[in-house]
Amino acid sequence: MPEGERIAAVDDVPELGSHLFTVEDAFTNEREAILVTCDEAPGVRAWLNNCTHEAQRLDRGDGVAMRNGEIICPKHGSMFDACSGECNNGNAAGTTLPSIEITVADGAVFLRDDNYEYLRDGGMDDDDGPDSTSHLSF
Ligand code: FES
DSSP: OOSSEEEEEGGGSOSSSOEEEEEEOTTSOEEEEEEEEOSSTTSEEEEESSOSSSSOOSSOSSOOEEETTEEEOTTTOOEEETTTOBBOSGGGTTOBOOEEOEEEETTEEEEOOTTOEEEEESOSSTTTOTTOOTTOOO
């Protein structure tokens, strides 16, 4: 059994999109994070769910937009490499998404980062917003 809190099954991470979850940082602040698929081993990466340009969520509750292995910021369109977190275009050029250490074992993703504690599935507003549409499916 791997160490660390289980975040999700690998199969729960969509090929195009993201799996949203909430962690607590070292200052006991809640932070949103995302799991995304990546072409390089172990096939999944975890990033904080914030653009490096402005305080903008990348996954607004319905998964990130992705194209050609890059995460697209919904506000100004900068694209971040899903594997490295690096951005070389638009307003966020020259920045890298803050990463969260994970490990993959037994078909699941586990949090392995001393700076974060796993809190729950989903985002920070998921259970107190009557206007949330994140659980709608089409
Ligand atoms: S807020 Fe993401 S590129 Fe501007």
